[in-house]
Amino acid sequence: MFYAGHQDAAIDRVRRGIAIAIKQDTTFWEVTGIVWLHIIQPFESASEEGLAHFAEAIKTYEMMGAHIGLPYFRAHYALAQAEHGDIAAAYESALRAVRENQQDGLHNWYPEVLRLHALVCDIEGGAAGAARFRQEAAAIATKQGAALWLLRTRIDQLSAGEIDAGLLADAVGQLHHRAAPPEKQAALALLSRL
Structure with a gap:
């Protein structure tokens, strides 16, 4: 729902899932809901308490050995750290996420982990x-x-002056013609200004 642009509905569903997981005492699903809530609604991490809550969820995932989504979650946590001004820690978290994805060989969300790490690199200078x-994320x-x-990735690359508009237009063309994620609208708006 979130990736299709239905953010409010996704947040409601995640919050309901967290409540059910707490009621059923299922820690894995509670923690899964918490990390997704922080991804879908980044202002959940805006306070020091919120950032600590996100960090605790990441630590719980590590302790449980649930590594399949951990690099993706850690990359988003890195962005939250950067928002708090802890750029060095954010860089280390993002780099760790990339390395975890490389080591596990599953490459779930790997292009997005690379793209998020690139955002932290931009913040770091x-x-x-x-x-x-x-470039690696796009490949x-x-x-x-x-x-x-x-x-x-193509939106970020064009915004950074790393590619020409044709590559972004090609990426838009790869989506189903009825697909309407927010990124498609953002890309079309960006292309219309060129």
């Missing part, structure tokens, strides 16, 4: 590194046929 991570998204991750 590492434009060359950011461009390299975006892997293309190989995986991950149209949404490719579109997100």
Whole structure:
């Protein structure tokens, strides 16, 4: 729902899921809901308490050995750290997320993890590194046929002056003609200004 642009409905569903998980005493699903809530609604991490809550959920995932989504969750946590001004810690978290994805070999959400790491690199001032991570994200998204991750990456690349508009237009064209995620609307708006 979230990736299709139905943010409010997604937030409601996640909150209901967390409440049910607490009632049923199912920690895995409670923690899963918490991390998704922080991803869907980044202002959940805006306070120090919120950021600590996100960190605790990440630690719980680590302790449970639930590593399949951990790099993706950690990359989003890195952005939250950056929002709090802890750029060095954010960079380390984002880099750790990339390394975890590389080591596990599953590459779930890998292009998006690379793209998020590139955003942290941008915040840190590492434009060359950011461009390299975006290029890798685009290559892997293309190989995986991950149209949404490719579109997100192409938007970032065009905004950073790393590609021409044709590559972004090609990425938009890979989506089903009826698909209307927010990224498609953002890309079309960006293309219309060029």
